[in-house]
Amino acid sequence: MLSESVKDCIRALIFLALNQDHQYISVKEISERLNLPFHFLAKNIQRLVKSGILASYRGPKGGIVFKKPIKDIKIIDIIKSLDDDKLFNSCILGFEECSDEKPCAIHHRWVIERERLYTLFNTSLAEIVKNIKFGKIKNIKL
């Protein structure tokens, strides 16, 4: 459902959101702390810089930082930047046009689910951080 690129970056940005006290955090550090392949992550992070979610600075002490407050950055934004959000507004059987008026055999049930999925991924990083920091759950995997 989510590509490797998206999964890596969601993990990376949650980590970044949890460590915003430092000024910049290098991709190298993130890749090491989260055990993600450096070159692959770096390439995907670049795309998030281009799409306006992150800013980056080179050189020693350089790294990446959020370009907007994390309450305005949602998981779906990462998905849109790296994959696309077709899944959340198109037919599960692949019909180009599939609607309430001219549905496929499972359209009506699928519409409910795809909207729920969109809602799930419409969560902001701020909400996730809040759940982790102030939620009852411990032992969060990052």
Next chain:
Amino acid sequence: MLSESVKDCIRALIFLALNQDHQYISVKEISERLNLPFHFLAKNIQRLVKSGILASYRGPKGGIVFKKPIKDIKIIDIIKSLDDDKLFNSCILGFEECSDEKPCAIHHRWVIERERLYTLFNTSLAEIVKNIKFGKIKNIKL
């Protein structure tokens, strides 16, 4: 979410379920009626034969037929035969082990959705056919 193979085959088997009056239906006919690529469909149908969902017979008047009553054939069976059902029982962020005890950052919300998706795809062909034939909706795309 679903591969092209699975999408084609779901459509093919719904069509087959709606046309069970004929003895056998050829893959050729299905591919033409549903506008699906013949060679690709034929290959995927073969895999459903091997997995025990369909039986096939060669020669003129040959074709395919269900090997069990359609109330016992579920969409998830097609998915399992051609792709796999990992999506419905694994972590959305790709962690090998992710559980209630040691969850990822969105585990608790994802578990609800993946179970709903499983339920959706746990629908039998018989139920789908019933909805199409006796449901209020017309204009079903096949």
Next chain:
DNA sequence: ACATTTTAAGATAAAATTATCTTAAATTTG
């Protein structure tokens, strides 16, 4: 200026998915 660190960019490659084609085998019909 120089060495070091870090992102940027693009080339390259490996793997998985999707798609097509060809030949063989089985069955039916005449």
Next chain:
DNA sequence: CAAATTTAAGATAATTTTATCTTAAAATGT
């Protein structure tokens, strides 16, 4: 038996996704 039809099987190819590597550019600190 011969011709036509249809699935079976496997080779091949195209495309997309995933992953790695190399070189360049920018910034820092000495």
